[in-house]
Amino acid sequence: MQISREKLATIGLTAGVSALLTVFIRNFISGEKKIKHRIAQRYGIADPQFERAMSQLLGPPIIGGNQVVPLQNGRQIFPAMLDAIDKAERTITFETFIYWSGEVADRFADLLAAKAKAGIKVHVLIDAVGCNCVNGQAIRKMVDAGVELELYHMTSFARVNHRTHRKLLVVDGKVGFTGGVGIADHWDGDATDPDHFRDTQYRVEGPVVAQMQAAFLDNWMKTRAVVLHGESYFPALQDAGNLHCQMFKSSPMEGSESARLMYLLSIAAAERSIQIGNAYFLPDDLTTQTLLESVERGVKVDVLLPGRTIDSPTERVASRHRLRRLLEGGVRVHEYQPTMYHCKCMMIDEHWTSVGSANFDNRSFRINDEANLNVIDPEFTAQEVEVFKRDLQQAREFTIQDWHQRSTTEKIAGSAAALLRSQL
Template identity: 75%
Template sequence: MSRHRDQLLTIGLTAAASAALTIFVRNFISGEKKIKHRIAQRYGISDPQFERSMSQLLGPPILPGNKVTPLYNGVEIFPAMLAAIASAERSICFETFVYWSGRVADIFADALAKKAREGVRVNVLLDGVGCNCVNGDAIRRMVDAGVELEVFHLGNFARTNERTHRKLLIIDGHLGFTGGVGIADEWEGDARNENEFRDTQYRVEGPVVAQMQAAFLDNWMRTRAEVLHGEAYFPQLREAGELHCQMFKSSPMEGSESARLMYLLSIAAAEKNIRVGNAYFLPDDLTTQTLLEAVERGVSVEILVPGEWNDSKTVRLAGRQRIGQLLEGGVRVYEYEPTMYHCKNMMIDGLWTSVGSANFDNRSFRINAEANLNVINRDFTATAVQVFRQDLQRAREFTLQDWHDRSPAEKIAGSAATLLRSQL
């Protein structure tokens, strides 16, 4: 009898160990090979070949006929999104990472619940890590009102390290919003102090909205196993403006190198200037090399990141530790001072702009589900550069001397933080 118990115990321990190993491998070891070879410059941003390459290599094509309106900080972002929700007649699709309990979360919950009670089909997808109120009143009010709500990978231990970081709101299939904003009180206001995050969201009209809807549906099908289709979700879309746009998406389940490839191809094609504003800047070795090669061929590279006000001290420590090589190579780095800088944007050669949810780190490049709106247009990019310049006026340059002058404690902590960079 004792021998039988020992056998059962051995079997149980073996099964538990196998399950733990499987979960670890699925979450922390990628089966995909990582791009290691440098991306050669074969064309510039203004060359038609660049647009063709981005259309074919990244999935959905770049489409003409779109209008994109930037919205700055919560003072502009939240009223525009809430007005769009109130205007919905047939469908609302809403996907976000951050949904934190508080006044803003309650306002959005009430707005979405109201439309569900009116008969609008409301589909909401929240991330299991980014939402801190899965069992809270705001979520219950939505569900009780008829909102179809799913939580991405909640309870799926084999996928618990994968998150949806996408920020998408699509109204009736013809009006979209994307960018970096989270649904939380921290995003209220106008970036006047440390309690009001600096961020940008984009209101989108035109044919590219169908690509935004498809990006939402991608994760909705994976979570709920339901296909949303028909006129309520994919109506005929007419041209709304002059912008050529692409809603690019990536995730570990459909090619985790796509986000990284988009950045690498864009940087490699730069001929004049690269401007990157990103909340979490932690480039890997190949991306660092690609930026340095851009500087070597005469490209001006400017990076804007959060300063002291930062919601991820680990990323800041690791990022500061890693940028020494960039500073030595001639890249200029600035730290935003008034509050948390949460934008995610890249502008190249006054023509190409990429904005959306993707951070400049391994988690966005290889682990998270991300969605970025890519725009190829001189006027749109000129406006984005102008705003970038305004943000630089509220930032302090972090020089190579500053990097050397970091305290011994920060250098040690930074070295330790970089050991975690595959998960940051």
């Protein structure tokens, strides 16, 4: 039986439309229900119930015995990461969103290649969208040296909108790094000029490193479908300090509301203070309401954001457009002046700290794969608050008067950009 050209064309068109519709639905429409009802305050951050909620509702559990060392800007961050890689004896697992060609990328590629040639098992996972040198010299050098390198969702058109934004480095299963840093020259130096970003990374030792390794393997298995296990990846870990920590991860394919819930529960438990520093701040209506309710309880809320120097002007105008309710409700917003502010931190009641890769926007809350290190400890959090306050000294407050006095161009651009906030 012969099929007419018209019928073949109809079948082809139908198949094409169905494929495009499938891609659109999988990338831009979630089948999961979203948390819409307010999170009531039933305990404070220091209440043992808060720690139980974070451990059991979100997982993995908060565990003790850890040491976390903050590293400020590329001047401290990159030497520490490269030193750990250089001292690797068995394995290196490394996941990042940004890998941009340049001197910093070459430094990492050279050392990772050298370790692979020396017989160390090196596994590198880079987001395909965040990497601007897929066919570049740095990538080829690592692959030629024997590095097992994967590009996350490189060929998955059906998952093109779902990126890994995690920043994880684990050496010998014993030493971990996480934070907001990208592997690019913009993060080098000491944030002394607009060409070099302000950021923080954290060096971690202790039992929670196994959770960091598991977060890496979560995406490694999705990409290469290989399970890395055994003593080389999960050695017995001794206590390295006294911090209680949790390496929290989220993904749109397995509980996309988890990151958002972590922030909502934390904010709802606040009793005295909330400090949020983030490169991209675009809270949804429920998160905005939860922040405003904390102010009504007498909580002092400060938010630190990038100023004019930002790598995503669209997100900035959308963020400013959405700030009115928060400003009118008593939230204080500050804009960092010297350079791009890329930190991602939240400190509550000088007792609870969350740092890592997650931005304060819909893309991190619902679309990207993210990983945050949560620390429950007054001394550590107090130190993080001091760093936050030092950054505030180089910021300008953005008031409700400033909001009203935005230029007409910015107001129009902000209104338009805010329509896209589900993807920002």
